Amino acid sequence: MFLNLKLSILQSGIRQNRLAQAVKVDEAVLSKIINGFREPTQKQRRCIADFLQKDERWLFEPYILPRNGDRYRPDDGSQSNSL
Numbered sequence: 001m002f003l004n005l006k007l008s009i010l011q012s013g014i015r016q017n018r019l020a021q022a023v024k025v026d027e028a029v030l031s032k033i034i035n036g037f038r039e040p041t042q043k044q045r046r047c048i049a050d051f052l053q054k055d056e057r058w059l060f061e062p063y064i065l066p067r068n069g070d071r072y073r074p075d076d077g078s079q080s081n082s083l
Contacts, residue, residue, distance in 0.1 A: 002060050046076050
């Protein structure tokens with residue numbers, strides 16, 4: 001999932017369908033990109049970043065959701081399977 005992309009879209013106030021039209025990407029493809037089910041092409045990355053006026057590398061930095069049962073430990077930044 002590209003959390004920075006998702007947050008940037010929300011902050012911009014633009015709807016996904018309008019963004020898709022603006023960057024000439026199918027709405028379903030854009031949804032898959034945002035939710036991490038599809039890797040964007042270099043051209044798609046550049047167009048989306050340009051439209052949102054964000055750094056491309058930051059915008060498409062992957063966010064990995066913790067696995068079920070994993071717990072984030074802020075003291076050292078590691079994850080643990082114990083509760």
